[in-house]
Amino acid sequence: MLYKKVMQDLRSRIDSDEFSVGETLPTEKELIAHYSVSRITIRKAIDELVKLGMVEKRQGAGTTIIGKTMVSSMLSLRSTKEYVGDPATKLEYKICEFALIEADEELAEILKINLGEKVYFIRRFKLVNDVPSVYEDSYMPMSLYPKMNVMSLEDSKYRYLEEDLGFEIDGAYQDFDAIMPTEHMCETLKLDPKKPLMQILSVGILKDGRVFEYTKITSKPETMSYRHYLKRE
Template identity: 65%
Template sequence: MLYKKVMQDLKSRIDSDEFNIGDTLSTEKELIEYYSVSRITIRKAVDELVKLGLVEKRQGAGSSVIGKTMTGSMLNLRSTIEYMTEYGVNLEYQVAEFTLINPDEEVAKALDIAKDDKVYFIRRFKIINSVPAMYEDSYMPVAMFPQMNIMSLQGSKYHYLESELGFEIDGAIQDFEAIMPDKHICEILDVLPKIPILRLLSTGKLKDGRIFEYTKTSFKPNTYSYKHYVKR
């Protein structure tokens, strides 16, 4: 679709150095002339950018850039809030579920614990510039964090573990997979059920070798990306 192509080009320009947060996009008339398309096409393209949390429409003031697509590096492990600070965008955490469960075989193996050991199941949504962008399911051993509560999870988990509990995080084993989103993910991230999305599987390790979390994070398309420079 033509408006999708225009949206992708505008998004690339927003993510580049051409625009800073707070800048105003070209006027509707200028965009029509630049892309040689109809007014409807431009409006639909800008509406898509609004849905991604990159642009905000203001009555009588045009459209302003309020965010950029975050790009994570695979060279080091950083929390989402650390990326947010770098990109100057607003991040909110919404804890949807916090319960004690017995792990299934996959989770027990990932955490290197027995199936009768209790784990915290934590479901959180990460909201970037008022747009739900990440759907996160985490599993953490109760034995390692007996005092954990829902208040601990309304911010960065890494900050809580390092600054408040004194744990030393060494890194994480991470893998990516494409999944077909289920009904709930579709509702939260506003994605279509028949289009695959990216999911990150992360197994976090402390410097003493213990595994402290197993997390599955599903991403709303076009709101987050990973890049890695590979040397020959």
């Protein structure tokens, strides 16, 4: 569809250095001339960008850029808040589930704990500019977090670990898996249930060697992408 092509090109331009957050897109008339398309096509393309939380229509002020696609480098471990970077971008954390469970064989092996040990299970999602963008299931050994509660995870998890608990994070082992979205993922992120997604399986390691989390991260493709530059030796 033509409006999708226009939307993708506008999105690329917004993500580039051509525009900054807070700037205004060219007028509707200018966009019509630039892309040689109808007014309806331009309006549909803009509406798609609104849904992605990238632009906002303001009465009498045109269309303002309020966010960019998050591009995550595979060369460093950072929190979502650190990826967002721009203070003008609104980031919220919503917790769906917070429970204590017993580690089964798989969890015990991944977290390097004993079978049956208590583990926190946290399911939360993140909204970027009010758009649900990241779905996250985390498993964290209770022995490391004697005072953890829901409020601890309503902000950046890494900030809580490093600033509140004084943990030193070394890094994470990350694997990728292709999955079909669950019904709850589809409801939360507004996904097509028939479209496969890429999920990151991340095992976080402290500098003393302890495993501090096992997290399954699923991102809405339109709002977050991953980029890895491979250097030829």
